[in-house]
Amino acid sequence: xxxxxxxxxxxxxxxxxxxxxxxxxxxxxxxxxxxxxxxxxxxxxxxxxxxxxxxxxxxxxxxxxxxxxxxxxxxxxxxxxxxxxxxxxxxxxxxxxxxxxxxxxxxxxxxxxxxxxxxxxxxxxxxxxxxxxxxxxxxxxxxxxxxxxxxxxxxxxxxxxxxxxxxxxxxxxxxxxxxxxxxxxxxxxxxxxxxxxxxxxxxxxxxxxxxxxxxxxxx
Ligand SMILES: Cc1cc2nc3c(=O)[nH]c(=O)nc-3n(C[C@H](O)[C@H](O)[C@H](O)COP(=O)(O)O)c2cc1C
Numbered sequence: 001x002x003x004x005x006x007x008x009x010x011x012x013x014x015x016x017x018x019x020x021x022x023x024x025x026x027x028x029x030x031x032x033x034x035x036x037x038x039x040x041x042x043x044x045x046x047x048x049x050x051x052x053x054x055x056x057x058x059x060x061x062x063x064x065x066x067x068x069x070x071x072x073x074x075x076x077x078x079x080x081x082x083x084x085x086x087x088x089x090x091x092x093x094x095x096x097x098x099x100x101x102x103x104x105x106x107x108x109x110x111x112x113x114x115x116x117x118x119x120x121x122x123x124x125x126x127x128x129x130x131x132x133x134x135x136x137x138x139x140x141x142x143x144x145x146x147x148x149x150x151x152x153x154x155x156x157x158x159x160x161x162x163x164x165x166x167x168x169x170x171x172x173x174x175x176x177x178x179x180x181x182x183x184x185x186x187x188x189x190x191x192x193x194x195x196x197x198x199x200x201x202x203x204x205x206x207x208x209x210x211x212x213x214x215x216x217x218x219x
Pocket of ligand 1: 029030031032089141142143144145146165190
């Protein structure tokens with residue numbers, strides 16, 4: 001490992017190698033495994049919650065709920081959340097000072113009809129929270145790798161609410177403290193499918209070819 005690399009390991013940045021024009025907050029958001037154990041001031045956590053709160057949602061239902069635990073304020077609660085993580089995530093996420101489980105209410109409050117946008121809206125709330133975190137110098141790593149039944153039981157999540165994802169929140173840490181396998185994943189280049197694979201112009205399979213003025217061409 002070169003000195004230059006080592007020096008950047010503490011608080012490793014992995015900005016998206018994206019086209020110019022991408023907002024800094026989006027470019028800098030990524031999902032690290034190396035977290036510093038430093039506590040997160042409550043005011044910053046509250047700003048993350050506020051960012052989630054202002055997410056858009058179908059019928060303004062706001063179907064999301066978050067169960068959060070700060071290891072310093074509530075070690076028992078933290079241990080409960082930690083124990084619901086899959087081992088492969090627990091090894092690194094258990095260092096983050098704050099863990100969370102985001103939960104979606106699956107039916108509309110007003111009439112009990114199924115809310116087919118509940119997961120969509122809940123994801124948007126987390127996306128806003130994750131970007132607010134970057135603005136505060138924090139990082140969020142979302143995890144599908146947790147035991148939803150165990151989380152439901154341990155955290156007392158009621159029927160009709162679905163545990164969707166777990167979150168690790170904290171300041172970036174020193175990647176040199178990760179196992180060699182995790183370090184390799186931490187340093188791996190960030191990749192995305194080209195937009196041409198999933199942006200369709202006018203109809204499914206249509207070429208997305210912005211013309212002058214940004215119009216989409218007919219296929
Ligand atoms: C719903 C969801 C579930 C995820 N589950 C895991 C997980 O269990 N373990 C993990 O290490 N990363 C998990 N990730 C992180 C993704 O692997 C990561 O977002 C993706 O590789 C893109 O990398 P980036 O966030 O650094 O841009 C998850 C992300 C999302 C949004």
